Each structure stands twice: as C-alpha cells, then as structure tokens.
Amino acid sequence: MRITLLRMNQEILSVEQMYRADALALAAGIAGARLMEAAGWAVARAARRLLPKGRIAILCGPGNNGGDGFVAARLLARDGWSVRVALLGAVERLKGDAAIMAGRWTGRVEPLTPDALHGCVGVIDALFGAGLARPLEGAAKAVVEEIGRLRLPVIAVDVPSGVHGDSGAVLGLAPDCLATVTFFRPKPGHCLLPGRLKCGELVVADIGIPAAVLDEIAPDLCRNGPGVWALPEIKAEGHKYSRGHVLILGGAEMTGAARLAARAARRVGAGLVSIAAPPEALGVYRAGDPGVLVASSEPFADLLEDGRRNALLLGPGGGVGEALAGKVLAALGTGRPCVLDADALSSFEGRSADLFRHLSDRVVLTPHDGEFRRLFGEMPGSRLERARHAARLSGAIVLLKGADTVVAHPKGGATITTDAPPWLATAGSGDVLAGLLAGLLAQGMEPFEAACAAVWLHGRAAAEFGPGLIAEDLSEAIPAILAERRWDPHD
Numbered sequence: 001m002r003i004t005l006l007r008m009n010q011e012i013l014s015v016e017q018m019y020r021a022d023a024l025a026l027a028a029g030i031a032g033a034r035l036m037e038a039a040g041w042a043v044a045r046a047a048r049r050l051l052p053k054g055r056i057a058i059l060c061g062p063g064n065n066g067g068d069g070f071v072a073a074r075l076l077a078r079d080g081w082s083v084r085v086a087l088l089g090a091v092e093r094l095k096g097d098a099a100i101m102a103g104r105w106t107g108r109v110e111p112l113t114p115d116a117l118h119g120c121v122g123v124i125d126a127l128f129g130a131g132l133a134r135p136l137e138g139a140a141k142a143v144v145e146e147i148g149r150l151r152l153p154v155i156a157v158d159v160p161s162g163v164h165g166d167s168g169a170v171l172g173l174a175p176d177c178l179a180t181v182t183f184f185r186p187k188p189g190h191c192l193l194p195g196r197l198k199c200g201e202l203v204v205a206d207i208g209i210p211a212a213v214l215d216e217i218a219p220d221l222c223r224n225g226p227g228v229w230a231l232p233e234i235k236a237e238g239h240k241y242s243r244g245h246v247l248i249l250g251g252a253e254m255t256g257a258a259r260l261a262a263r264a265a266r267r268v269g270a271g272l273v274s275i276a277a278p279p280e281a282l283g284v285y286r287a288g289d290p291g292v293l294v295a296s297s298e299p300f301a302d303l304l305e306d307g308r309r310n311a312l313l314l315g316p317g318g319g320v321g322e323a324l325a326g327k328v329l330a331a332l333g334t335g336r337p338c339v340l341d342a343d344a345l346s347s348f349e350g351r352s353a354d355l356f357r358h359l360s361d362r363v364v365l366t367p368h369d370g371e372f373r374r375l376f377g378e379m380p381g382s383r384l385e386r387a388r389h390a391a392r393l394s395g396a397i398v399l400l401k402g403a404d405t406v407v408a409h410p411k412g413g414a415t416i417t418t419d420a421p422p423w424l425a426t427a428g429s430g431d432v433l434a435g436l437l438a439g440l441l442a443q444g445m446e447p448f449e450a451a452c453a454a455v456w457l458h459g460r461a462a463a464e465f466g467p468g469l470i471a472e473d474l475s476e477a478i479p480a481i482l483a484e485r486r487w488d489p490h491d
C-alpha cells in the first residue's frame, strides 16, 4: 500500500532528522551562522510581538540554543529593548556559531542565577533545545523554578528547556511558555503531551533551510490535517450502494454506542448503515433512527456473506468476551476493511497474538490508553513510539486516542493530531469516531487516510461546536465541515 504524506509544510522531524536537515543545508553551501542569525531574528520578532515592553532576561545555554539567544539579545537591544543576558557556563567554552554570536554581543554577560530575572518583565529561554540530554539541574533548574514563581511570560527558543524534542516528555521541569519559536519544521515534542502544553503558541520559522533537504530525509511523520488525505468524492452518477454500506455490530446492554457510531457513519457519507443487533435488543435498535437498517446479529456469518457490506465496525458497546472475540475473527476473515474498537480490543486481553495473526493494514484498531494497555501490555516510550511499535507488532493501523491522537501505519507512516479540543473527552465520543472512520472506509478511502481524516473531522466538529459538547452533537456538526468543501457538479 502506498502511504502518501502530502507536503503541506506538515512534516514533523525527529531531533536526529533536524540535525540532518541542518547538515544538508550546510552541505548545500548555507553558512551555519546565517541559519543562526535567522533563528535569532525569528525569536526577536516573536518577543517584540508577545512580550511586554520592559527589561527582558535572555537565558543562554552552552550550545547552539544559547547562540540563538545571543542573536535575539543583539537584535532586541538594537531596537531599544532593555535586555539582561545570563549564560550557563563560561563564554570561553562556547563553540562554533554560538561562540561567534556571543562575540557579536557587546553587552554584559552575567552568570545564570535566579537573580538574573529580577527587574525583568519577560524571558527568552535559550538554555537547551534539540541537544537536551538529561534533566535540568543546578542553576538551570533553579532559574526555571524562579520563572514559575514569578509567573513571567516566556518565549522558548526551539523547545521549552526541559522538554525532550522527540518524546514531548518533561525532563525534570520546563517553563510554561507563552510561545515557542522552532525552526524549519516542528518536532514530535511540540505535538505530543505534555511538551505541547508547555510550548504555548508554536511558531515555525523559516530560517533558510531549503525544503529540498526533505527529499533526502524522507520524513514519515506529519501533523494531521486536510493536506494528508482527501475526503471521498460524491460522484454525480453515484447511488447509495456506491457510497458504501457499513455494518456495525451492536451490543445487548450498551445500545447507545452502536447507535452513535451509526449516525456518524451516515453523516460522513456512507450510503447505507446497518446495525447487527442481538435478538433481545432488536426492539431498542428498531426504535432508533429510522434511516438505520437493523438486522439480527445471529448468526453473524450470514450477515457477512453479503460483500456489499463493505466496511465493518465491531466493539462499541459490544460486551467483552468470547462471543465478541469470535465475531471479530469472523469479520476479519472476510478481508474487508474493519474497525476494531473498545470491547473488540478488550476481548483479546491476555491473548493478543490470537488477534494479531488475523490483522492487516485493512484493519484499524482504535484504542484509548486503557484498551491499548490491555492489548499491547506496558510499552516503553512516547505515545508516538508506542503507537508505531503496536502497529508493527500487530500488522494493523493503530489509532491511539487521546489529547494527542497518533495514527500509525504498520509500514511506518504516522500522524499526530494537535488541534482536538479537550471537551472531546465525553462519554460516547470514541463511538462517534469509530463510526466516522467506518463511514469513510465504506466510501473507499484507504484505511490509513480514513483513520487520519476521521480523527481530524472529529476534532474539528468538537472545535466548531465548542464547550458543552456531548457525543450526540458531534455527528450534527459534520455537515457544516463537509460543506466547507462545496460540491460542484462541474468538478
């Protein structure tokens, strides 16, 4: 399967890839000092825009992050800002471009201590960036603690010092920033929690690294958004069958889950949606939305015989146990695109290998962190690393839900969604997501793209609705979002 991560300036580069981008730019004849000047210029620009006019503390570290700080100090001072520069370590120990930029700063450099903050109304944090290697300690730690106590507004250079660029983990502590100015492309640490929350506004500055370096680096991670996928076309000559038929397995007790999913699948454009209901619950489902087809789930194999039911969703409200596990394996046996959510995942706790051997990249697993643990056990690493590892291990696409939802393809591509609002955390919202995904699969989208699109539409629907959202509102917000891509009969 082809994984296309379209170029929309959405790529995310690991720390190592960022160093490669830097090295490739240098190899292309761009001077490192020029990149650093541009980086410092972007930081100074953000400071002018966001920090209160007054004395600014510029905290410089021993590496190139500190070098960017020296440039910002010079540019702000030239513009008449009062700045106070404090350095961790000795000026003589600075190397390369950072040493050059320290040399171009003609003002005073004081040692880094919490005192450097006094009398200041804002801070530029140029202590550590991509090179952060261990938790903050000593003077760096004391100063960051003091920033928190004084509640000073901070602009971070590259990353808030203490945030790990690859994982978003906070090593020890890190300042809560008003904004973070990073360069060329963001890193995973800007997108994953808790790092993302430390960053504040993320500014991605062009510092002159040519985009062509990406051809060599071939990033396989990007921020989720409409540039990554295209929604299914509504064809003039189409009919309901050509728009696909979603089959959702409903449960006997938690009947709301399948109904929420069914409505979402219909709103996102599936031509038909059927709920397969246990005989004892048929009445509940039949009393629901009149546009949903309802059939008995027993025997389930009979329902799977009709190949026009081309996207299958199992799990929401399904009831954990052998019965559901058996139906999951039957569904996977059809080879049709399949979404396994909630109870369909939990039913394989302690015997995930029985599931994995039936999976492929036509299947999307949509666990939240708890379901993920049940299926994959405790895994080390960031949510990105865990989702990627789980996708490789299981062979399926893994959509790991949360405030920083990750979609990972077993062959390597992945996206992180950075703009879903926190009020999505409401019961039933995961069922809606599963329904959106099944609805897109039924319309023929590739599973990886469908998973990314569903996550984005889900977050966008929540953002459009605003706080107070309940799961039922999500599907109702979908038409307005789809209408942003107006249908033109002459397309």
Ligand SMILES: NC(=O)C1=CN([C@@H]2O[C@H](COP(=O)(O)OP(=O)(O)OC[C@H]3O[C@@H](n4cnc5c(N)ncnc54)[C@H](OP(=O)(O)O)[C@@H]3O)[C@@H](O)[C@H]2O)[C@@H](O)CC1
Pocket (backbone or CB within 6 Å): 018, 019, 021, 022, 035, 036, 039, 061, 062, 063, 064, 065, 066, 067, 068, 127, 128, 129, 130, 131, 132, 133, 134, 135, 136, 137, 140, 157, 158, 159, 183, 207
């Ligand atoms: N890539 C690009 O395109 C461009 C990158 N640019 C900039 O370069 C930055 C990366 O620079 P960098 O590689 O020099 O690393 P940086 O973050 O300054 O820190 C390394 C130093 O910190 C030290 N150290 C680490 N952790 C520590 C701790 N907890 N406590 C104490 N010390 C600690 C570490 O020491 P060591 O581990 O070696 O003992 C080392 O001396 C990047 O973030 C961006 O701002 C721009 O200029 C323009 C183009």
Ligand SMILES: Nc1ncnc2c1ncn2[C@@H]1O[C@H](COP(=O)(O)OP(=O)(O)O)[C@@H](O)[C@H]1O
Pocket (backbone or CB within 6 Å): 342, 368, 401, 402, 403, 404, 405, 420, 421, 422, 423, 424, 425, 426, 427, 428, 429, 430, 431, 432, 433, 458
């Ligand atoms: N803090 C948050 N910010 C943004 N989205 C969130 C947050 N917490 C949860 N979500 C999203 O809300 C949905 C919750 O799904 P899930 O946990 O399956 O709930 P349920 O089982 O009640 O439907 C997921 O799509 C998840 O990504």
Ligand SMILES: [K+]
Pocket (backbone or CB within 6 Å): 065, 125, 126, 127, 128, 129, 156, 157, 158, 159, 160, 161
């Ligand atoms: K920093």
